[in-house]
Every structure is written in structure tokens, then in C-alpha cells.
Amino acid sequence: MLQANNIHHLREVTSVALLGPEPNCLQALFRKQPVEHFAAGQTLFFEGDIAKHLFEVVEGSLRIFKIISDGRRVITGFLHGGDIVGVSLKSHYLYSAEAIVDTRIRRFSRKAFEAEVASCPELRPEVFARLCDEMAAAQDQMVLLSRKSAEERVCTFLLKQMPCEPGERGYNAVVDLPMTRLDIADYLGLTIETVSRTMTKLAQKGIVCPAGRHAVRIMKYGLLVQLSGDGEYFGDERGQIAYAGANRH
Amino acid sequence: MLQANNIHHLREVTSVALLGPEPNCLQALFRKQPVEHFAAGQTLFFEGDIAKHLFEVVEGSLRIFKIISDGRRVITGFLHGGDIVGVSLKSHYLYSAEAIVDTRIRRFSRKAFEAEVASCPELRPEVFARLCDEMAAAQDQMVLLSRKSAEERVCTFLLKQMPCEPGERGYNAVVDLPMTRLDIADYLGLTIETVSRTMTKLAQKGIVCPAGRHAVRIMKYGLLVQLSGDGEYFGDERGQIAYAGANRH
DNA sequence: CGAAGGCTTGACCGCTATCAAAGCACGTGG
DNA sequence: CCACGTGCTTTGATAGCGGTCAAGCCTTCG
Known part of the structure; x- marks a missing residue:
């Protein structure tokens, strides 16, 4: 593929x-x-x-x-x-x-x-x-699959599904998710319940906003990147994201 | 040395x-x-x-x-x-x-x-x-990484590290493990403790036999294949089985 | 309107991570 | 050769994340 x-x-x-x-x-x-x-x-x-x-x-x-x-x-x-x-x-x-x-x-x-x-x-x-x-x-x-938590997996997934024209990134991009929760779970190495709970949690934090069953709106792109576990390389010149304190539980 | x-x-x-x-x-x-x-x-x-x-x-x-x-x-x-x-x-x-x-x-x-x-x-x-x-x-x-248990991961790993000449397979093949437990853990998406415990368990079951810190002897190849989660699935207790068709690609 | 399938939410449990300490192997130096 | 230190490994106790089981809800469609 x-x-x-x-x-x-x-x-x-x-x-x-x-x-x-x-x-x-x-x-x-x-x-x-x-x-x-x-x-x-x-x-x-x-x-x-x-x-x-x-x-x-x-x-x-x-x-x-x-x-x-x-x-x-x-x-x-x-x-x-x-x-x-x-x-x-x-x-x-x-x-x-x-x-x-x-x-x-x-x-x-x-x-x-x-x-x-x-x-x-x-x-x-x-x-x-x-x-x-x-x-x-x-x-x-x-x-x-090897080292990321459920939240990091879901955030990484959402970022990967985003339309990737630079103009479209940032706030309010709508991510289309044609697949079912079971598909997402089997892709992320989780269960449907965990995917669902994690989505809910992200929505409660105001990071995403559910837009029907097969789409979400990205409200806080920077936070999503932070939570994905990918974007924290020091010395890397990617100035577009302002990092607030990440809450690690 | x-x-x-x-x-x-x-x-x-x-x-x-x-x-x-x-x-x-x-x-x-x-x-x-x-x-x-x-x-x-x-x-x-x-x-x-x-x-x-x-x-x-x-x-x-x-x-x-x-x-x-x-x-x-x-x-x-x-x-x-x-x-x-x-x-x-x-x-x-x-x-x-x-x-x-x-x-x-x-x-x-x-x-x-x-x-x-x-x-x-x-x-x-x-x-x-x-x-x-x-x-x-x-x-x-x-x-x-997505779907296997710790035991399945370790068994899969041991099988993959085996010398692959057909004659050498089966009983008493010695698998060399030059890497540390931490390497194995980071490869299998586990911790060193879990790798260690799983190895111990396999040894207690008589499936493998530790041969120094960086090698194990495979005692029950068939069981190892079964436990790796790759071969055919047998619900019944068959003990040591023949390993026909275990690897197909 | 009702059935069916997908999704969410809740309660509970188990596997594996985490924390901690003891055991071993190996090299170094006395 | 032995005492000792270091780093790796094993073992034990505990905790937590995510899985499992079970309802209940929402959406779609006949």
C-alpha cells in the first residue's frame, strides 16, 4: 500500500x-x-x-x-x-x-x-x-504501535488523516473519517471502546469537535501535535506551533 | 570479550x-x-x-x-x-x-x-x-506490535532469530541473542522486565533452555510456533506438533 | 415504527508497566 | 587469586492503562 x-x-x-x-x-x-x-x-x-x-x-x-x-x-x-x-x-x-x-x-x-x-x-x-x-x-x-499511548495514537491518526495543503492546516480543518471505529481500532492496535473514549476526551478538552459520525473538526492543531508525541524535537525550526505546558497524567 | x-x-x-x-x-x-x-x-x-x-x-x-x-x-x-x-x-x-x-x-x-x-x-x-x-x-x-501478547511476541522473536537452514530447525537448535534484553524489549514493544519474565516462563515450561546470557536452546519448536500466534490455530491440546506450513510468505 | 448495526458510556479485571531490590557475570586492580 | 564495582538480568510488589463485558443510545433503513 x-x-x-x-x-x-x-x-x-x-x-x-x-x-x-x-x-x-x-x-x-x-x-x-x-x-x-x-x-x-x-x-x-x-x-x-x-x-x-x-x-x-x-x-x-x-x-x-x-x-x-x-x-x-x-x-x-x-x-x-x-x-x-x-x-x-x-x-x-x-x-x-x-x-x-x-x-x-x-x-x-x-x-x-x-x-x-x-x-x-x-x-x-x-x-x-x-x-x-x-x-x-x-x-x-x-x-x-510500539511505544505510544492510546491518546497519542488517536492524535497521530487524526493528524495523518488531515488534508495536507498547508493552508488547510491549523484551526478548523475538517478531517474526514470514512472508516468505522472498528477500522480505526484495528489500525491503531486498540479496541473500539478505547478509540471512542479517547475521542470523547479530546472533544471534552476542546481539541476536536465531532462533526457527524464520520468527520471531526480540528480546533487546536498545536495541542493535537503535542499530544501526538511526534512534534517535540528540540532545535528543529518549526516555528508555527506555540507550545503550552503539556499535561502528562 | x-x-x-x-x-x-x-x-x-x-x-x-x-x-x-x-x-x-x-x-x-x-x-x-x-x-x-x-x-x-x-x-x-x-x-x-x-x-x-x-x-x-x-x-x-x-x-x-x-x-x-x-x-x-x-x-x-x-x-x-x-x-x-x-x-x-x-x-x-x-x-x-x-x-x-x-x-x-x-x-x-x-x-x-x-x-x-x-x-x-x-x-x-x-x-x-x-x-x-x-x-x-x-x-x-x-x-x-498491534495484536500479540507478550508471550506471543517473545516466541515470534525467538523463531525469527533462529538459524534458518531447514536441517537445523526442530529440536535443540541454539539461538544466538547478541543484543541485550533492553534491545529485545525495545524491538518487541515491551519492557526488559516483561521480556525477562516471559523468557523465564518459557524456560519453566521446558520450551526453551537458557544457554548463557546471550543464547537459548529451543527444546520444543512446535510449541514455540503454536505460542507465537502465527501458525494454524488449534483449539485442542496437541502438545508438540509438526511444524509444516508454519512459515509462508 | 421497529429492527439492526454502529457508537458511546460504565463497571470491572487483567496484562503489562513501574518501582524497587537482589542476583549474576565480568572486568579491574590489589 | 580474590575483592570489588559496574552494568545487565532476574524476581517481587504494586499500580494503571487499556481490554472485556454489558447496557444503553443514536442513526439508518425497510
Whole structure:
């Protein structure tokens, strides 16, 4: 899975922004393919299946997950419009993929994709860059799952789901959450109850404001960053945030 | 004195034996480079540094880690002889790397590496394969950190550290653990106390047998697989089981 | 309007973290 | 060779975060 948008890596966002108009970019390959429709809940492929295709999400959202022995589910990522699934695959899918909401995708044969990349050197940097972004996201997720508290996880998650145009950041940005609480829980390594309680707590503190079941408004961006456990590197010149005293319980 | 790591030495010899005859493999690139020595505890590079080099571990072990805000450390991986650090890097290192024991490495400029890969198409499948393996390992780690109990984590870890020649598996394989308990804890998302207690419990059950501070003998491989939470799920009591199909990727 | 599924809230419990101290291995120097 | 110090590991006691179980509420849809 690949997420084109990651607010934690501004350098990369910049390069992604350049991809749209570029004629020789990965998305251009998909543009010729017909658009397919998947209803909410429908499965694109299962973990372990032979990896015949790559997919580009045109519109909508996917969840990427693994199931272990006694039914426990781990969501390793969410994909949205512009993301491409399957660049990091060899012979078999490493995970299953389902549509969260009604979703339109384009599909590309893996064999043809490899041929295109082999014959078209300009594509290789982008393939490589997407793999690296995917790797960086996986490592951030390991940090989250390994050492962050429930509150830090939820705050990190909300920040990651924010629209990432710089102008949109800061106060009153509305974050869309198409997935269910169970999806969020399985992504953050928590239970639905803990996700729910943490959201409530953030709302009570006035940091976020619930806007329907599948969206929240960010009221205090700076506090959210603080509580996410990510933003406190000393000597780093990111002047936009005024840090008040963090209350650690 | 640093322990003579027989197992890791074997590991290196084996992989070299397999890859050695291959003229166009990644390790062949490194072979021309001089061998450097890093003492136990020494740092190869820091997270955030400009990524000037890739490294091949010739002999010894490295830990790869990130530090977050208030000093919490997350070890995202251990590397041993034959492994290559930095294939998934763009401009900056995503993590820091330190030698766990006295370690010999070879270094290769990233620029030269990219040039070699660009000019030598036979290398690309191996680069790609290593990236995919790294990605698969990261996903398995996410599953571990997200949903596994302390016992499952430790069992999974021990299995992963086992020498992987099929003949060596099963009873009485000795697993070398050059890293400290703190390293293991920071890798598994636990504390040293929990790691220690879990090891003791496994020893009391007769599943493993401590062999000095930095090694354990695997006494009941099948049970270890069962307890790792990865293999098939058996509700009934089957005791020691055959381990067919335990690892599939 | 009622059923169903998702979400929130509450009570309680257990796993693992935390705090603390004792045990061990190993190197150093007398 | 032994005494001693240091750092790592083990073991024990306690506490707290988040999981589990159980209602109750809200939204959607037939």
C-alpha cells in the first residue's frame, strides 16, 4: 500500500504534487484503464492470492489488512484517491484489501506494469520513491504501535488523516473519517471502546469537535501535535506551533 | 570479550556460499570495498543524517532504531551478516544504526550504488526483492506490535532469530541473542522486565533452555510456533506438533 | 415504527508497566 | 587469586492503562 499524502513528510508531499501534470508518471499508466466500481465492504483481493494486478484508487477509500490465527485483524493502512496498491509486491499479496465506502479503481496487470517500468527509466524514480514512502509510513506505524499511548495514537491518526495543503492546516480543518471505529481500532492496535473514549476526551478538552459520525473538526492543531508525541524535537525550526505546558497524567 | 558468534559466522558463510558464485548480485558490488570495523555500541549513522552510504554487514550485528520525543526508543530491526542497510533510503536516513557487538562492515556510496543499479539491469530484481522483504518484515512487525501478547511476541522473536537452514530447525537448535534484553524489549514493544519474565516462563515450561546470557536452546519448536500466534490455530491440546506450513510468505 | 448495526458510556479485571531490590557475570586492580 | 564495582538480568510488589463485558443510545433503513 502506498499513501501519496503524508503530512509528516513535507519533502515528499512536494514531489507528489509534481506528479499530476507529469506525462510520464505512474498514474499516467493507469489512466488508459477502465474504471471499476467496488461497493462498500467488497474485497479487491485476499492475502495470499497470486498478485496479478496493481490498483489505483480513483475515488473512495480502501483498508489494507492481515488476519492472524484466531481472527485478530490488523489494518496496516488506509488508501485514498491517488494512492496505488501493490507496488511492493512479489508473487503474492501480503494483505487483503477491501473498499471502505463505494470506491472507483483502475487496475493494471503486474506483468505489464513491470514491463512498463523496465522499458521506461523515467518511471523508476517514482516507483522507488513510492516504495520508500511506504517504508517510512510502516516505520512510523511501528513507532506508534510500539511505544505510544492510546491518546497519542488517536492524535497521530487524526493528524495523518488531515488534508495536507498547508493552508488547510491549523484551526478548523475538517478531517474526514470514512472508516468505522472498528477500522480505526484495528489500525491503531486498540479496541473500539478505547478509540471512542479517547475521542470523547479530546472533544471534552476542546481539541476536536465531532462533526457527524464520520468527520471531526480540528480546533487546536498545536495541542493535537503535542499530544501526538511526534512534534517535540528540540532545535528543529518549526516555528508555527506555540507550545503550552503539556499535561502528562 | 565479545563473544565469538559462531552462529552468525555460519549465517554469513552460508549466504556468501549461495550468492558468491553469482557474478551480478548486490553483495558483489560491496566485495571490492575495504572492510571497516565498528566496536560494540558504536554508531554508523543517525536518523536524519544525509544518507551518503549503504552498508553491508560482513560479520556481527546492528540495531536499527528511532527515538521519539521524550527518549522512548523503538528498534525497528536487527541486521546480521549478509544484510544490507539503506536500500530503502532516499535523501536522509530514516533511522539510526549502531553496532551491537564488534562488527565488520563494507560501505558503498549511495550515488555509486544508484549508478550501478541503473546501468546494470540484472541487479534490479534483487534490489526490488530486498525492498519487498523489508516491507514484508515491517508488516509482520506491525502485526506483532498491534495484536500479540507478550508471550506471543517473545516466541515470534525467538523463531525469527533462529538459524534458518531447514536441517537445523526442530529440536535443540541454539539461538544466538547478541543484543541485550533492553534491545529485545525495545524491538518487541515491551519492557526488559516483561521480556525477562516471559523468557523465564518459557524456560519453566521446558520450551526453551537458557544457554548463557546471550543464547537459548529451543527444546520444543512446535510449541514455540503454536505460542507465537502465527501458525494454524488449534483449539485442542496437541502438545508438540509438526511444524509444516508454519512459515509462508 | 421497529429492527439492526454502529457508537458511546460504565463497571470491572487483567496484562503489562513501574518501582524497587537482589542476583549474576565480568572486568579491574590489589 | 580474590575483592570489588559496574552494568545487565532476574524476581517481587504494586499500580494503571487499556481490554472485556454489558447496557444503553443514536442513526439508518425497510
